[in-house]
Amino acid sequence: MRMRLDAILLAVRNHGERGAVVRLLSAEDGLVAAYARGAHGRRMGPVLLPGNLVAAELSARTDSELPQASVELRVSRGGLYGEPLPAAAIEWLCALTATALPERQPYPALHGALDAVLEAIASAGSARDWAGALVRYELLLLAELGYGLDLTACAVTGSNDHLVAVSPRTGRAVSAAIAQEHAGKLLPLPAFLIDGGRGDWEALFDGLALSEHFLTRDLLNDRAADVLEARARLVSRLRRAAGLA
Numbered sequence: 755m756r757m758r759l760d761a762i763l764l765a766v767r768n769h770g771e772r773g774a775v776v777r778l779l780s781a782e783d784g785l786v787a788a789y790a791r792g793a794h795g796r797r798m799g800p801v802l803l804p805g806n807l808v809a810a811e812l813s814a815r816t817d818s819e820l821p822q823a824s825v826e827l828r829v830s831r832g833g834l835y836g837e838p839l840p841a842a843a844i845e846w847l848c849a850l851t852a853t854a855l856p857e858r859q860p861y862p863a864l865h866g867a868l869d870a871v872l873e874a875i876a877s878a879g880s881a882r883d884w885a886g887a888l889v890r891y892e893l894l895l896l897a898e899l900g901y902g903l904d905l906t907a908c909a910v911t912g913s914n915d916h917l918v919a920v921s922p923r924t925g926r927a928v929s930a931a932i933a934q935e936h937a938g939k940l941l942p943l944p945a946f947l948i949d950g951g952r953g954d955w956e957a958l959f960d961g962l963a964l965s966e967h968f969l970t971r972d973l974l975n976d977r978a979a980d981v982l983e984a985r986a987r988l989v990s991r992l993r994r995a996a997g998l999a
Contacts, residue, residue, distance in 0.1 A: 755817050759783060759810045760828070762868060764852040766793065766802045776802060776823060777852045778810055781865040785855045788812050788823035798825070804848035805831040805872050831876055839995055840875050842988040843888060847871060849981045854895060854973050861898050867891050881995050886946050886953045889961035892969060893947070901925070901972040903964075905947060908932060919943050922967055941967060955996040962989060 761778035764785070769775045774793035778786045788810065792798050801808065807829035814821035834840040851868060855861065871891050874884040896902055902925070907914045909926035916930040919940035933940055942960040946953035953961065966985065974981055 755812075755814045755819075755821065757783070757812045757821075759786060759812065761786070761808055761810055762848075762865065762872070763802065763804055763806045763808050763825075764848045765804060766790075768793070774802065775820070776825070778808070778823075779851060779855070779865055779868065780860075781862040782860055783858060784860040785852065785857045786812070786821075787857060788821045790823045790825055800830065800832050801825055801827045803830070803832050803835065805834070805844040807831075807869070831872060834876060839881055839988075839991045842984070842991050843875050843881075843884070844872065846981075846984045846988045847888065847891065849984050850892070850969070850974075851895070853978050853981050854899060864891075864895060864898050867894050881992055882952065882955065882958065885958045885992060886951075886961065889958070889965050890947070892965035896965070896968055896972065899973065901968060903927075903968065905943065917943055917948060920964060925968060955998070959989075959992075959996075959998075962992075 759778055759780040761780040763776060764779050765777040767775045769789065772794060773789055773791050776788055776790050780786065790802060793802055806827060809826045809828055811824040812821040831844065834844060847868060868891060871884065871887045874887050878884045893903060903920060904926045907927065908917060908929040909921060909924060910932045911929055913929055917927040918930045919928040919933040920943045921928060922941050927943055928940055941964050944953055944957035944960040945951060946957055947961060
């Protein structure tokens with residue numbers, strides 16, 4: 755088996771003295787694991803960083819064998835690792851994707867969205883410019899894996915006007931009038947998830963709380979303590995950036 759991937763590097767796990775198992779996300783082949791030799795050397799260290807765009811040549815004697823990978827750098831995001839907030843965002847996004855997705859199933863929409871969020875983190879002037887895109891990516895991942903929220907109409911009335919909350923049980927939107935009757939039992943639905951806007955800090959943290967509820971309940975419930983720690987670090991650094999810490 756031989757294949758070539760243009761991919762986002764998601765994870766690197768040391769394997770032996772000289773190598774590492776890498777996880778790569780391509781649009782055509784989905785999540786692919788492979789063994790990279792020389793992963794700890796000076797040449798490969800800057801290449802094998804989560805968030806980098808790479809070209810990989812994979813080869814294996816059989817389809818069931820872990821392939822060997824030769825990896826070349828296409829776009830580096832290593833410079834962002836010197837900035838605590840972008841570094842935390844990249845760590846979380848890559849760890850979430852590597853943990854949640856099944857192997858060898860293509861998710862081209864997720865691949866494109868993840869690349870766009872990573873590019874926004876690299877080019878934006880502040881976290882407020884990319885935090886909303888990060889929330890939208892989390893919700894897209896939930897939807898692609900069968901746990902999508904319905905934010906198009908009120909679960910009770912069917913109206914799409916004044917949607918302000920989400921049921922934590924069903925993931926369906928609730929209008930303002932109905933939400934008043936269930937105060938304290940619903941999750942806030944920030945307007946930027948409806949109108950595509952930017953969102954202020956309060957709205958962004960409401961969006962993060964919304965996606966976190968369903969990520970932890972449906973995808974990361976009993977197998978991802980380290981991944982959730984990465985998200986906690988990100989949220990903590992966002993709060994500091996917003997002056998709320």
